[in-house]
Amino acid sequence: MHAEKRPNELLSSWFLRSGWSKGELARQVNRRARQLGAAHVSTDTSRVRRWLDGEQPREPIPRILSDLFSERFGCVVAVEGLGLRPQHQTPSAAGVDLPWTGPQTIAHLSEFSRSDLMLARRGFLGTSLTVAAGASLIEPMQRWLVPTPQTSLTTDGPQRVAERRRGPRLSSPELELLESTIDMFRRWDAQCGGGLRRKAVVGQLHEVTELLQEPHPAETTRRLYRVAAELAELAGWMSYDVGLQPTAQKYFVLALHAAKEADDKPLGSYVLSHMSRQMIHLGRPDDALELVHLAQYGSRDCAGPRTQAMLYAMEARAHAALGNPGKCKRAARMAEATFAELEDATGPEPSWIRFFTEAELSSENAHSYRDLAYAAGGSTLYANLSAQGMRQAVDLFREDSLYQRSYALNLIGMASVHLLRDELADSAVCAEEAAHLAAKVRSERVNTRLRKTVDRALRQYPGRSETDALAELLASHLPEAAQAV
Numbered sequence: 001m002h003a004e005k006r007p008n009e010l011l012s013s014w015f016l017r018s019g020w021s022k023g024e025l026a027r028q029v030n031r032r033a034r035q036l037g038a039a040h041v042s043t044d045t046s047r048v049r050r051w052l053d054g055e056q057p058r059e060p061i062p063r064i065l066s067d068l069f070s071e072r073f074g075c076v077v078a079v080e081g082l083g084l085r086p087q088h089q090t091p092s093a094a095g096v097d098l099p100w101t102g103p104q105t106i107a108h109l110s111e112f113s114r115s116d117l118m119l120a121r122r123g124f125l126g127t128s129l130t131v132a133a134g135a136s137l138i139e140p141m142q143r144w145l146v147p148t149p150q151t152s153l154t155t156d157g158p159q160r161v162a163e164r165r166r167g168p169r170l171s172s173p174e175l176e177l178l179e180s181t182i183d184m185f186r187r188w189d190a191q192c193g194g195g196l197r198r199k200a201v202v203g204q205l206h207e208v209t210e211l212l213q214e215p216h217p218a219e220t221t222r223r224l225y226r227v228a229a230e231l232a233e234l235a236g237w238m239s240y241d242v243g244l245q246p247t248a249q250k251y252f253v254l255a256l257h258a259a260k261e262a263d264d265k266p267l268g269s270y271v272l273s274h275m276s277r278q279m280i281h282l283g284r285p286d287d288a289l290e291l292v293h294l295a296q297y298g299s300r301d302c303a304g305p306r307t308q309a310m311l312y313a314m315e316a317r318a319h320a321a322l323g324n325p326g327k328c329k330r331a332a333r334m335a336e337a338t339f340a341e342l343e344d345a346t347g348p349e350p351s352w353i354r355f356f357t358e359a360e361l362s363s364e365n366a367h368s369y370r371d372l373a374y375a376a377g378g379s380t381l382y383a384n385l386s387a388q389g390m391r392q393a394v395d396l397f398r399e400d401s402l403y404q405r406s407y408a409l410n411l412i413g414m415a416s417v418h419l420l421r422d423e424l425a426d427s428a429v430c431a432e433e434a435a436h437l438a439a440k441v442r443s444e445r446v447n448t449r450l451r452k453t454v455d456r457a458l459r460q461y462p463g464r465s466e467t468d469a470l471a472e473l474l475a476s477h478l479p480e481a482a483q484a485v
Helices: 009-018 022-035 045-052 061-073 102-121 135-145 158-165 172-192 198-212 218-241 245-261 265-281 285-298 305-322 325-344 358-375 380-398 404-420 424-438 444-460 465-477 479-484
Strands: none
Touching: 009 045, 009 061, 022 045, 022 061, 102 198, 102 218, 102 245, 135 245, 135 265, 135 285, 172 198, 172 218, 172 404, 198 218, 218 245, 218 265, 218 444, 245 265, 265 285, 265 305, 285 305, 305 325, 305 358, 325 358, 358 380, 358 404, 380 404, 404 424, 404 444, 424 444, 424 465, 444 465
């Protein structure tokens, strides 16, 4: 006997919240299928009804539905989140255990960035990838520390020797312009959020991978690998910011590989810190702690005090998420002490770490104490410690028009701390200002944190005029976020 089909409650829930009719959803599926080149797909209302009743559609329908609902709600709605079975994936498509060799790193970067650009043009969010976690993530990343021959930079075949005799294909001014472009992208990201220029970064990354397939002197190749690593890291960061978590992780992994080829351990540790932050966001603090420890060990002899302070702050965040107050406070103090060493530091710093200012340090430690307060059931002690740093971060970011997303995130953090201290009016003021900023910054992280904070206020203070006003503000400024509250 065949097992009786059960209604797909997950898909039904998303469908009802969307406001679409069965016919409208069928038309959108057919339209998207044609855009993807799947002309054989022909859906109607009866087929949509069967999906809601529990029928499992074949690819590419699950991917298309994931895409449509993600666009509708402004957040990633994975295939599994719709109660559907994802397509089978090969390790090369979704895995993170990649060969640590230069040519294969270039090939993977080129293939993944090209696919991302193609799918982005068609409107597909790429949610069919999966996020690696646990041993399947940590063990491959540990190979970052294993020495590998730098043959890709030093081996000269006859063709490469001939090319070098004619001189480098990429001039020094051209290479410097590439490097300075990354700084411009970073400024756009900080001010406008990851959603505004993500495709531009991916496009630039794809062009750099093409350059890496040409022969260059060893130092030029090393610098190009560093450029590729920074662009891949930034593409990952922007993907993380807009909610494309599997895509973000893939870029982070590829960035780590490129940083290894560039022999840039501090940059590799920076990439690992982003991976650690992502694991905290995804509720995997154990993985986060493993990754940040790997970053600290790998860059212990070469990272400057600003980078080391950032890594200590991330260690504190992981311990806070794990509910380890003693270790969290120790790491937070180490972050502050190491940051103070900048007064005596000499020499240039890499541009990618300049974001870690006094405001950012205050923000990280304040969020760590806030998370400790949550873990301790609303501890007043940790909430008060958090309030001091969060207030300083808000004041400092308010003075800097560049870091608008950080300003919004810390306003939301301050609003959450006020809730911990039963200060609803002050919380509402911060949340209201954050909502106005969120409407201008294309960041799903900002929207999600604001949504969660307002939701917490609604549950903690039901029926109050302040919370009702916040809900109305979300509805007018962030209608997609308001639907998800």
